[in-house]
Each structure stands twice: as structure tokens, then as C-alpha cells.
Amino acid sequence: MLAIRRATDDDVAEMAQLAADFGLFTADPQSLASHAERIAALVADPRHCVVVADHDGVLVGYAHAQDYGPTLRHSWTTARLHDLFVREDHRQSGLGRRLHRAIVVWCRSRQVKHLEWQAAPSSIAFYQHLGYRADYGTDYANHPSFEHWFDA
Template sequence: MGDGDTHGDGIGDGGIGIRRATTADAAALQPLFAAHRGADEPDEKVDRYRERLDALVENPAHHIVVAELDGRVIGYAAAQDYGPAPHRDWSIARMHDLWVSPDARGHGAGTALFEAVREWAQLHTRIRVLEWQSLDVAADFYRRLGLAGERADDDPRARYELEVHLPSRD
């Protein structure tokens, strides 16, 4: 998927489209960020990330995509390539967020957003591991995608640690 590419899954009247976020999307995404944050306890690091969204959408180490339905932004996913460590020539990418507005769930937007992030990671030759954390509430979503995680027992918020190992492109 290129920077301006979209693809729909045929759901709904206009279908769900996934595309790379632009600086113009920052205003539309802020209410979604606020709704997502409302479901979690405050996290200063995540809030700072979201405040810098307009700069991050142009940063090549970040991949932020939006889901649209009938011209309305209904969800987003945000990932970052951390780059290779000194002892290896491949890198780990982290998915920071994947969220779909509650009124738009159940129509495939979350799956399409996840697949867009996975596709981005697979197309980057240096990324071999895509990792993220999931709250208990989203664990079933990832299980339906065929992904199972390890429960972080010491986390009072019932997080799951998940990762996908991607094929080497060497």
C-alpha cells in the first residue's frame, strides 16, 4: 500500500477505506484519541505522542493510518519502527494504538487497520517483529485474527503482550 493508497472492504454503503494519515487528519483524530483515552487511565507518554500527531504523520519512522466510512474518519492505527539495535541489522516495530469508534465497530475497520500496519511492517525490509500490548477488552479481537498473547500478570490493567514475527526479506 503506497502513501496515498486506499482500499475498501465493501462494507457499508460507501465501504471502509484505509489510507495513510495526513496532517489534515490531526483535527479529526483528536476526538477519537480523547474517546480512546477515556477508556484507559491517563498515560502522559501516550498523550504526548498524540499531541505530536501532526508531526508524526510526516515522520518516515511512523506509520499512522485512518479508517474512513462514508467520508468520516472512524478509526486509526499508529505504529513506529524503532530501527535496528547495534547488535542486529533488523528492527522491531511497535503498534502504539489501534482504535475504532464504538459506533463503527463490527464492520471490519479494526481488521483492515491491523492488516494495513502488518503490511507496512512486512514491506519494510528491516522490520522483523511487530509488537504491541492489548487490554483485556481487545484480547478477543486479536484472537479472532489468530493472534494470542502472553498476559502480563504484574499489570493491574490486564494487558496482553503480543507480537508477530515477520518473514525476513533478505
Template sequence: MADGDMHTRRATPADAVALQSLLAAHRHADEEDEKVDRYRERLGALVMNDAHHIVVAEADGQLLGYAAAQDYGPAPQRDWSIARMHDLWVTPDARGRGAGTALFQAVRDWAEQQTRIRVLEWQSLEVAAEFYRKLGLSGERVDEADPRALYEIEVHLPKRQ
């Protein structure tokens, strides 16, 4: 795969089916996370849900990974909302070649285009923390005693009228 051939686009139901196979084939390469597994099982329905923004990276017709975010909508006491990135995953053989960065940027671009979203947040495992640091992002450790070393990361987006 030439890196220049890679692009991102909104996911389709067919992509969700293909991603399930990819995720299952590479399950041993990633840490288990029951909450993420449950989210991934619902991808087929979520790609059709307007509150969710799910994008895929592909090259030469091959899926390389996906990212998924959700606009939670405004809370009763404010007119702006927080979006949460639920998952960003790239096949092990495509890691380090720009797919993760492109997927993250696609989610960030979506959040910035939504007039009511002011914060994009997510949690990262220690294994992915270096990836986010390379993007210029850092987070706070959620629980020092947690062996999975979760980090809470936020991007504050520009205010819009």
C-alpha cells in the same frame, strides 16, 4: 455506513486534528491509559515522521479510527529491526464492522513491506484481547497482578534478503 465503502489510507495532519476530536468525544468509552493519551496528543507531529506509520480507516468521508506503528530501527548487534504498534482505535459505533481488522492489516502490510522489520509487537488490554484472538493472534500476560491485564503480542514476519 456500508462496510464495502470503508478503506484505509495513510494519515495526514488534518486527520490528526479530526482524530483528536473523535478521541475526546469517546473518551468515556475507553479505559484511561496515560501513555496512550500522551502518544495521541502527539499525532499531529507523528504523521509527518517517517519512522512512524499512521493509517486511518474512513467511510463516506468520516474517520472511523486509526492505527499507529513505529519502526525502531536495528539494534547495534543486528541488521533487522522491531516495529511496535502503539495504538489501534476505532470509534465505538464502527466497532465490529471490519475497521479494526482493516487497520491492523494495513499496519501488518506496512511492516511486511519494510525489508528490515522482522517483528511487529504491541501490548493489548484485556478488552481488546478477543479482537486479536479473532485475527488468530494471542499473547502472553505481562503481569498477572496488573488489573488492566496487559498482553504482549508479537507477529514474526518473513525474512527477506
């Protein structure tokens, strides 16, 4: 059975391994331990939303967003989607859409008005399929930005 849920402390080591499998860093023990420590801090921080895709007790994807909080000018907040990864053998299954949806639901629960992110070249079509338009006028032309504005 596949479930999208908030990450817990019990998921941290497996999430670090999954991130290494995605090529985000090397999988040596020291690097894994360092990243697991950082992931644990993010999972515990209410300004961050870390959701996982759990397939029969095995993590096959995750998403991470951060709420930047209100500013001097606005009571509403902007959030950034930092990561959304799905294992290759689970892509094209709707899982990425479900992870993204979980982040959107979390944003709505926090008075986030603006969610923004940049996409790797390999994920541009995915976000376009979700209905978003790529903005190539950013600092990283190969990694266009995307945004979701919420109703006030």
C-alpha cells in the same frame, strides 16, 4: 464508502478528537491542541505509520505503529503497535482487521521482523480472533502482550 489510508495533516484535528472520544485524554481545547500537535509530528515522521479508517469523509478509527530501526546486533527492526481504535458503532465490521493489516503491510515494506504490542482487556478477544496468542507473563498482567514475527 470506507477507506483505509495513511493519515495526512488534514486528519490531525479530527484524529485528536477521535482519541479524546476513545477516552485517551480530556477533550478540553488545550489538551486537544497539544495532542493534535503530537499527532501531526507522528504523521510527518517516516518512522511512524498512522493509518485512518475514513467512512465517507469521517474518521471512524485509526492505528499507529513505530519502527524502532535497526540495532547494533541486527539489520532488521522491531516495531511497536501503539494504538488501534475503532469507533464502537463500526466494530464487528472487519475494520479493526483492515487497520491491523495496513500496519502489517507497512512493517513488511520496512524490513520489520518483529511487531509487538500490548492489548487492553477489551481488545484481547479481537487479537485472539486474528490468530494471535496472548502472553500474560508481562509487567501488566491485565494488558497481555502479542507479537507478529515476519519471515526473514
